[in-house]
Every structure is written in C-alpha cells, then in structure tokens.
Amino acid sequence: MKLDSKIPAGPLAEKWTKHKFNVKLVNPSNKRKHTVIVVGTGLAGASAAATMSELGYMVDAFTYSDSPRRAHSIAAQGGINAAKNYPNDGDSIYRLFYDTIKGGDFRSREANVYRLAEISNQIIDHCVAQGIPFAREYGGYLANRSFGGAQVSRTFYARGQTGQQLLIGAYGALSKEIKAGGVKMHTRTEVVDIVVIGGQARGIIARNLVTGELTRHVADAVVLATGGYSNVFFLSTNAMNCNASAAWRAYKKGAAFANPCYTQIHPTCIPVHGDYQSKLTLMSESLRNDGRIWVPKAKGDKRPANLIPEDERDYYLERKYPSFGNLVPRDLASRNAKMVCDEGRGVGPTGNAVYLDFADAIKRLGRDNIAAKYGNLFEMYNRITDEDPYTTPMMIFPAVHYTMGGLWVDYNLMTSLPGLYAIGEVNFSDHGANRLGASALMQGLADGYFVLPNTINDYLATAKLPKVGTDHPAMAEAETAAKEKIDKLLSIKGHRTVDDFHKELGHLLWEKCGMGRNAKGLKEALEKIPQIRAEFWKNVNVPGSADDLNQALEKANRVADFMEFAELLVRDALNRAESCGGHFREESQTEEGEALRDDENFTYVAAWEFQGLDKEPILHKDELVFEEVHLTQRSYK
Amino acid sequence: MSEKINITLKVWRQNRGEEGRFEVYQAQDIDTDASFLEMMDIVNEGLTLAGKEPIAFEHDCREGICGCCGALVNGKTHGSHEQTTLCQLHMRKFKNNEQIVVEPFRAHAFTVIKDLIVDRSGLDAIIREGGYVSVKTGSAPEASTTPIKKELAEAAMDAAECIGCGACVAACPNGAAMLFTAAKVSQYALLPQGHPERTQRVKNMVAKMDELGFGNCSNEYECAVACPKGIDVKNIARLNREFIKASLVK
Ligand SMILES: Cc1cc2nc3c(=O)[nH]c(=O)nc-3n(C[C@H](O)[C@H](O)[C@H](O)COP(=O)(O)OP(=O)(O)OC[C@H]3O[C@@H](n4cnc5c(N)ncnc54)[C@H](O)[C@@H]3O)c2cc1C
Numbered sequence: 001m002k003l004d005s006k007i008p009a010g011p012l013a014e015k016w017t018k019h020k021f022n023v024k025l026v027n028p029s030n031k032r033k034h035t036v037i038v039v040g041t042g043l044a045g046a047s048a049a050a051t052m053s054e055l056g057y058m059v060d061a062f063t064y065s066d067s068p069r070r071a072h073s074i075a076a077q078g079g080i081n082a083a084k085n086y087p088n089d090g091d092s093i094y095r096l097f098y099d100t101i102k103g104g105d106f107r108s109r110e111a112n113v114y115r116l117a118e119i120s121n122q123i124i125d126h127c128v129a130q131g132i133p134f135a136r137e138y139g140g141y142l143a144n145r146s147f148g149g150a151q152v153s154r155t156f157y158a159r160g161q162t163g164q165q166l167l168i169g170a171y172g173a174l175s176k177e178i179k180a181g182g183v184k185m186h187t188r189t190e191v192v193d194i195v196v197i198g199g200q201a202r203g204i205i206a207r208n209l210v211t212g213e214l215t216r217h218v219a220d221a222v223v224l225a226t227g228g229y230s231n232v233f234f235l236s237t238n239a240m241n242c243n244a245s246a247a248w249r250a251y252k253k254g255a256a257f258a259n260p261c262y263t264q265i266h267p268t269c270i271p272v273h274g275d276y277q278s279k280l281t282l283m284s285e286s287l288r289n290d291g292r293i294w295v296p297k298a299k300g301d302k303r304p305a306n307l308i309p310e311d312e313r314d315y316y317l318e319r320k321y322p323s324f325g326n327l328v329p330r331d332l333a334s335r336n337a338k339m340v341c342d343e344g345r346g347v348g349p350t351g352n353a354v355y356l357d358f359a360d361a362i363k364r365l366g367r368d369n370i371a372a373k374y375g376n377l378f379e380m381y382n383r384i385t386d387e388d389p390y391t392t393p394m395m396i397f398p399a400v401h402y403t404m405g406g407l408w409v410d411y412n413l414m415t416s417l418p419g420l421y422a423i424g425e426v427n428f429s430d431h432g433a434n435r436l437g438a439s440a441l442m443q444g445l446a447d448g449y450f451v452l453p454n455t456i457n458d459y460l461a462t463a464k465l466p467k468v469g470t471d472h473p474a475m476a477e478a479e480t481a482a483k484e485k486i487d488k489l490l491s492i493k494g495h496r497t498v499d500d501f502h503k504e505l506g507h508l509l510w511e512k513c514g515m516g517r518n519a520k521g522l523k524e525a526l527e528k529i530p531q532i533r534a535e536f537w538k539n540v541n542v543p544g545s546a547d548d549l550n551q552a553l554e555k556a557n558r559v560a561d562f563m564e565f566a567e568l569l570v571r572d573a574l575n576r577a578e579s580c581g582g583h584f585r586e587e588s589q590t591e592e593g594e595a596l597r598d599d600e601n602f603t604y605v606a607a608w609e610f611q612g613l614d615k616e617p618i619l620h621k622d623e624l625v626f627e628e629v630h631l632t633q634r635s636y637k
Numbered sequence: 638m639s640e641k642i643n644i645t646l647k648v649w650r651q652n653r654g655e656e657g658r659f660e661v662y663q664a665q666d667i668d669t670d671a672s673f674l675e676m677m678d679i680v681n682e683g684l685t686l687a688g689k690e691p692i693a694f695e696h697d698c699r700e701g702i703c704g705c706c707g708a709l710v711n712g713k714t715h716g717s718h719e720q721t722t723l724c725q726l727h728m729r730k731f732k733n734n735e736q737i738v739v740e741p742f743r744a745h746a747f748t749v750i751k752d753l754i755v756d757r758s759g760l761d762a763i764i765r766e767g768g769y770v771s772v773k774t775g776s777a778p779e780a781s782t783t784p785i786k787k788e789l790a791e792a793a794m795d796a797a798e799c800i801g802c803g804a805c806v807a808a809c810p811n812g813a814a815m816l817f818t819a820a821k822v823s824q825y826a827l828l829p830q831g832h833p834e835r836t837q838r839v840k841n842m843v844a845k846m847d848e849l850g851f852g853n854c855s856n857e858y859e860c861a862v863a864c865p866k867g868i869d870v871k872n873i874a875r876l877n878r879e880f881i882k883a884s885l886v887k
C-alpha cells in the first residue's frame with residue numbers, strides 16, 4: 001500500500017480553489033448514469049447524499065435507524081464554529097485554521113484544516129437559508145458565543161439543540177431529494193460488508209433489520225459516513241447504536257485505519273452510578289464558564305460538600321493553571337479530574353467524581369441569572385440524579401465522547417481503497433489529536449455539503465468503472481461470509497450476554513487505554529483482548545433468529561467487530577510513545593506532569609494496513625509537513 | 638438516596654404479522670436511580686439468560702432528543718411525566734411492588750413491527766411533501782443578509798424542537814398527526830425563508846397526512862399534553878390559518 005495524501009501544490013489559501021478547478025467534471029447528462037452509495041445519514045451522510053443528488057447523481061442511502069431524521073448527530077448541544085467574525089473580535093479564516101491546528105496538538109494536515117476553516121462560512125449561509133432557527137440578537141442578526149475556551153466568539157447555536165436543528169436541516173434536504181427521485185432511502189438497513197471488485201469499492205452487502213434479509217447493492221463509489229467508535233469503551237456519551245463496524249470491515253477490505261488511539265474524553269459528564277448503567281450523559285461544557293471545580297484537600301473526606309469548609313477545598317484547576325483556571329482545554333480538565341480521584345480525593349458514592357460548584361456564581365450573579373443561563377442543564381441533571389445543583393454542587397466525571405482517529409483519507413476524502421470515501425467522524429479527520437468544541441458539526445457538514453460533492457467528480461470522471469451486477473462472484477462471496485458470521489453468532493448459545501462481553505472489553509480499554517496510558521498497561525491489554533474475543537466466540541448467547549427483527553443479533557454483530565478493533569486501538573496507543581492531545585502516555589510528560597509531545601519522532605499520521613487477524617498490521621507513516629505554522633508546546637499555565 | 642424496588646411488568650409481545658399478547662415478568666432489585674430503559678435492559682438480560690427472546694424496543698440517544706424511544710406506560714405515552722421521553726423517565730417515579738403495563742404506541746397509521754417497535758415512517762412521508770426549504774447547496778446568500786426578529790426566531794425554534802417520536806399521534810383519540818405537521822408548517826411560516834413555498838407546503842403536507850390514514854383533528858389537545866418537548870397547540874391554529882389562506886390561492 002502506498003499512501004498519497006494528494007495535497008495540492010501552491011499557497012495554503014489558494015489550494016482549495018485551485019483544486020476545485022483542477023478536478024475533472026462529469027458531463028451533466030452523464031451524472032445520472034452514476035450511482036453512489038452513502039452509508040449513514042447523520043450530518044455528514046445526509047448532507048452528502050442530498051448534495052450529490054442535487055448535482056444529478058443517483059444515490060442509494062442507508063441507515064440502521066427507522067428514519068434519517070435520527071442519528072447520533074442529533075445529540076450535539078453546544079454549537080457549530082465558523083469564521084464569520086460577526087462579533088468583530090478579531091476572528092478570521094486564518095485564526096480558525098490556526099486554533100484548530102494548535103488545538104489538535106499539531107497532528108493534522110494544514111491543507112485540510114485550512115479548507116475546513118474556509119468552508120465554515122458557507123455552511124452557516126446554507127443552514128440559515130434552510131430555515132434553521134439559529135439564536136439571534138435583538139436586532140435580528142445572528143448571535144455567537146465563545147465555546148470550549150476559544151478566545152473569540154465564533155460559535156453559532158440553536159438553544160442547546162444545535163445538532164438536532166442542523167440534522168433536521170440536512171434531513172429536509174435529503175427528503176426533498178428522495179421526493180425528487182435522486183435518492184433511494186433504505187431505512188432500518190445495516191451495511192454489513194463492503195464489496196471490492198477489481199481493486200475498487202463497488203458495492204455493499206446490507207441486512208434488512210426487519211426481515212433479516214441480506215441484500216446486494218452495486219455502485220460506482222461507496223461513501224462511509226458512519227460516525228465514530230467511542231462505544232468500543234461500552235460507556236460513552238454516544239448514542240447506543242453507534243458502532244465501528246462499517247469502518248472496520250472497510251479496513252479488513254483494504255482501507256487503512258489512521259490514529260485509532262486518538263480518543264477524546266470530555267470532562268463534564270454525569271458520573272457512573274451503577275453497574276446497570278447503559279450510557280453517560282454529557283453536561284454542556286459551557287457550565288465551566290461559571291462553575292468552580294474542586295475536591296476535598298484530604299483523602300477519603302466523606303463529609304457532604306456543604307460541611308467541607310472553604311480552606312479544606314482544593315480548586316485544583318485554578319491552583320495549577322491560574323490563567324485559564326476552570327476553562328482549560330478538555331484533555332487537561334479530564335486528566336486532572338482523574339489524577340485527584342486516583343489520589344483518593346474523589347467524591348460521591350464511587351469516589352469517581354469531582355464537584356462543579358455554582359455557589360459562588362449564584363452569590364455573584366443571583367439565582368435567576370444562573371437559571372437563565374443553565375436552567376435546562378440543571379433540570380436535566382436533576383432528572384437523572386435527583387439532586388438540586390442550585391443548592392448542592394454538581395458531580396461530574398470525564399467520559400469518552402469523540403474519536404479523532406478513523407479511516408485514513410487523502411485530500412479528496414478518499415480512503416486508500418479506490419472508490420471508497422469516508423466523511424464526518426468516521427474519517428481520521430482534521431482534528432489531529434484533539435478536537436475543539438463545536439468543530440465536529442462544522443467538519444461533518446463541510447465534508448458532506450461542500451468537499452465530497454466536488455472531489456468525487458474527479459474519480460467518477462476518470463476511473464475505469466466496468467459494469468458489474470449483483471450477480472458478480474465477489475458479491476455472492478461477501479454475502480455468504482456475512483451469512484456465515486450471523487449463523488455462527490446464533491449457533492453458539494453460550495452463557496454470557498453480548499452486553500456482558502461488551503462491558504468487559506470496555507472496562508479493560510478504559511483502565512488501560514483511557515485517560516492515561518503506559519507501555520505496561522497497553523501490553524497487558526494487547527494480551528487480554530484476544531482472550532476476551534476467543535471467549536466471546538465460544539460463550540456468547542445471542543437469542544432469536546436471523547430472519548426476524550433481532551436487536552441482540554445486531555448488537556452481537558457490532559460487538560464482534562469491537563473485539564477486533566480494540567486491539568488496533570491499543571496497538572496504535574503503544575506505538576505512539578509520545579503524549580499528544582487526547583493521547584496521554586505517562587512515560588512522556590514534563591516535570592510538572594504535563595503532556596510532552598515528541599515532534600522529532602511522531603509528526604506523522606499512523607495509518608495501519610490489515611494483514612489478517614492473527615498477524616500484526618503494517619504501519620504506514622504519513623508524514624505531516626508544516627509550512628505555515630510553527631510547532632509549539634501547548635501551555636495553559 | 639436510591640433504593641431497590643421490585644416491579645411487575647406486563648408487556649405487550651408481538652411478532653410481525655401475528656396477533657399480540659401480554660406477558661408478565663418480574664423486575665427484581667431495581668435501583669431507583671436507573672432509567673426506565675435501563676430497567677428494561679436488566680429484564681432483557683434475564684430473559685436472554687433464561688433462553689427467551691428479549692423485549693424489542695427502540696432507543697438510541699437515551700437523552701430525550703433522537704425521538705427513537707416511546708411506549709405507552711400505564712396507558713400514557715412516555716409514561717406521561719411532564720415533558721419527558723421514555724428514556725428520561727427514572728424508576729424513582731414508581732413504587733415498590735407496583736405493576737407497570739407497557740404497550741406499543743397505538744394508532745391507525747402506526748403498525749406494530751415487533752413488541753414495542755412500531756412503524757412511524759408515515760411521519761417521514763409527510764415531511765417529504767414539503768417540510769423543508771428547497772434550497773440547493775451553493776445557492777445561499779450571505780447569512781446576515783436577512784435580519785429576523787428575535788421573537789420570530791424563538792417562536793420558530795419552539796416549533797422546531799419536535800423530535801418526531803409520534804407520541805402526539807398515539808395520544809390523539811383520532812390518531813391524528815396534526816401537532817407534528819403543524820410544528821413543521823409553523824417553523825417555515827414564521828421564518829421568511831419558508832415563505833416562497835408556504836402555499837404548496839401546507840396543502841401537500843395535509844393531503845399526505847389524510848392519505849396515510851392519520852385521523853382528523855377534533856381539538857382534543859391530548860397531543861400537546863403528551864408532547865415530550867412541549868410543542869404548543871397554537872401551532873395547530875397557525876396550520877389552520879395557513880391552510881385556509883392556501884385554499885384561497887388558485
Ligand atoms: C453528546 C454529544 C454532544 C456533542 N456536541 C457537539 C457540539 O456541540 N458541537 C460539535 O461540533 N460536535 C459535537 N459533538 C460531536 C458530533 O455530534 C459528532 O461528531 C457528529 O455529529 C458526527 O456526525 P456523523 O455524520 O459523522 O456521524 P453520525 O451522526 O454518528 O451518523 C452516523 C450514521 O451512520 C449510520 N450508520 C452507521 N453504521 C452503519 C451501518 N453499518 N449501516 C447503515 N448505517 C450505518 C447511522 O445510522 C447514522 O445515520 C457531540 C457529540 C456528542 C456525543
């Protein structure tokens with residue numbers, strides 16, 4: 001495998017414009033002769049499917065949900081960034097570009113990130129034209145807020161439901177194209193394999209989740225927009241159905257997987273409260289604007305918060321990072337919470353929580369002001385925990401939230417498998433080793449509305465695409481393999497449930513490859529994962545049948561892939577012996593305990609090539625070249 | 638403080654194309670901090686290990702925003718706690734040894750697919766008739782060109798909060814999708830972006846609603862009580878006005 005990132009030559013600010021001109025176009029009357037499969041209808045997939053259909057391509061879109069109005073994207077609360085500079089506070093495309101590169105700890109591609117910043121403004125224009133009710137000022141103009149510690153206000157938002165409103169906008173566009181006949185929508189249909197013919201991605205095998213029927217679909221190109229893999233940890237803030245299967249199966253068919261160890265752990269989530277817990281709930285980052293984070297100074301202090309006097313509290317972020325205080329970036333806030341809990345100073349029934357206290361803010365601004373700002377979040381917290389954050393400090397703890405790693409793509413968003421594209425969270429993306437708040441929505445929509453519909457023309461116009469049918473032997477072979485896997489899962493009839501195995505795997509990852517990672521623990525995990533996997537294939541219990549709606553089977557099929565994928569994640573974490581962004585290697589830290597990057601040895605994207613399950617994958621180093629920015633060590637002291 | 642309770646669950650079980658029936662299960666030692674769906678998870682783990690098929694129910698975000706979940710709990714959509722989806726309902730709302738009856742959303746236009754899962758694709762079909770602004774990617778003007786009064790933007794957002802769960806349809810004695818449709822029609826009636834298509838939009842969406850077997854609105858307003866997002870019945874009045882205006886246009 002030879003990786004070519006295909007970054008266009010020329011000055012940074014002109015690359016995208018020039019590239020669009022150099023892309024070969026498909027004659028308008030030929031467009032409808034091309035079929036493109038889009039797997040996933042979250043923000044990235046829905047926007048891409050709708051836009052390609054508007055251009056004249058025939059699109060087959062797939063989602064496992066009952067409707068494309070539902071996808072994990074819907075849960076995004078905070079907002080979407082753009083370099084509009086409406087508040088006149090010094091923002092620009094260049095600043096958004098720089099912040100994203102720096103925030104990603106200098107582990108992303110300059111050209112891609114610049115393009116993202118450039119397109120950000122068009123996204124807002126388009127979404128406003130779609131009738132998305134963004135927040136507005138009294139004068140009727142669009143409102144912005146500062147988010148995730150950014151020094152400018154560049155985040156557009158629709159109350160606490162930005163993801164919902166953007167997704168409904170993209171779903172509207174998709175509905176319009178379904179009605180117009182350009183998109184054929186396959187709901188309640190899960191893609192279970194990618195079919196490669198003559199070295200090109202030419203189709204998929206899908207399972208109808210209601211009848212269990214396996215179906216074959218051919219196309220000239222396949223686009224994966226299937227989201228991130230946070231759920232490999234079992235507990236995360238992702239929706240329950242999020243999984244890594246489509247990406248993982250693409251990897252096994254020849255697409256390189258990049259930087260799987262880059263996972264983002266969000267500092268402000270509601271702590272785990274019992275072993276029956278099914279997922280974690282994010283509390284918006286905006287709470288850190290007014291809440292103060294603390295734990296008791298003494299280990300094992302079990303007194304209720306209000307009985308711990310001021311001088312026996314440790315406001316550890318304010319103490320360690322006096323200039324940023326409670327607003328340090330996500331990775332720092334998370335890691336420090338873990339540190340104080342590991343020291344035995346954590347609070348709550350499990351000891352795995354820290355306080356987020358609004359008492360001072362209420363004293364300073366008044367209860368009404370705080371209610372106006374955070375009322376809905378306080379209510380959500382109360383609903384889940386039955387506690388009142390107005391009178392008792394909230395308890396929070398970090399949780400897995402987003403995955404920066406994903407399928408390797410070039411500047412055109414094509415994976416290393418010709419004809420297979422990856423957009424949105426499923427690609428290894430523009431966020432480097434750490435994503436800034438409000439930039440995943442921006443990236444998903446940039447990819448889907450503006451980048452892919454341009455770059456895919458080039459492939460469709462120039463690639464040799466011999467006619468293939470669903471009766472092609474490669475199609476039959478892939479279908480048989482999918483069927484055998486399903487039959488195998490159903491035949492084991494063991495003594496443990498799918499969730500039981502998923503929890504075991506997730507717990508191991510969280511312990512050994514979570515907020516802090518070291519060689520010893522990672523090696524232990526590398527040994528343990530194949531054992532769990534072997535036990536899974538011997539002892540899992542999947543009830544029901546293959547030709548019926550069977551949620552346990554759906555889950556088993558996904559967890560089986562997590563069992564394999566987890567190994568690659570850990571292997572990548574072991575290879576990257578530096579700390580960067582969300583990846584903290586305990587061996588690589590400064591004297592003060594801060595993350596220490598190793599630019600000399602690790603300024604590359606780690607792209608892994610599959611060699612078979614029992615063989616080590618090959619590591620390809622896709623070097624990152626910085627022409628525009630200087631690499632600096634992040635400091636928030 | 639949380640405690641452990643025991644619950645008797647009477648759950649509707651149904652396979653595709655077959656008659657349904659109630660079955661009774663015991664949920665033991667349920668933590669009152671658990672959510673309703675986590676209680677269902679626990680029951681399902683037990684059923685699986687006992688060699689039975691788990692109860693099929695839809696869910697995804699478990700945060701009250703995706704609109705996947707929903708069932709009748711003791712005859713009420715989502716259990717009928719003010720502005721709560723089923724996934725946000727917690728076991729502390731129930732008493733020890735209580736019996737809970739769980740059934741799928743019932744409406745003429747929603748058929749049962751399995752157990753608690755129903756087919757709500759009719760709602761998508763209504764949206765396809767015009768529940769959007771027909772703007773192609775690339776043709777939008779600069780976003781700040783048209784100022785929009787804050788109150789209008791807020792009112793549009795109130796309507797746009799709909800999560801498409803279908804509780805309004807299930808709560809309506811006529812199985813109408815009026816609140817659902819009205820919310821979308823309102824969002825675009827309030828915003829200038831929606832105006833060029835407003836006549837066709839309301840006509841086509843209402844026609845589709847009728848065609849698919851959703852009932853008529855007889856102003857019972859059960860829908861608004863059931864709505865987990867608090868969508869206001871004022872939107873129905875707005876739909877009616879839009880519809881009358883549209884009927885006057887040739
Ligand atoms: C709680 C929360 C809050 C967030 N808040 C923000 C925020 O404020 N701002 C921000 O920028 N980002 C935020 N993010 C991140 C952001 O929401 C996601 O990264 C982004 O929405 C991902 O979009 P996507 O289109 O790539 O994937 P998704 O929305 O995950 O969509 C994946 C799609 O793929 C489909 N799919 C997957 N596998 C298959 C298969 N095998 N067969 C068929 N279909 C399949 C699914 O059905 C779905 O339609 C948040 C994330 C979380 C968890």
Ligand code: FES
Nearest residue numbers: 697699704706724
């Ligand atoms: S599971 Fe998403 S709203 Fe309940």
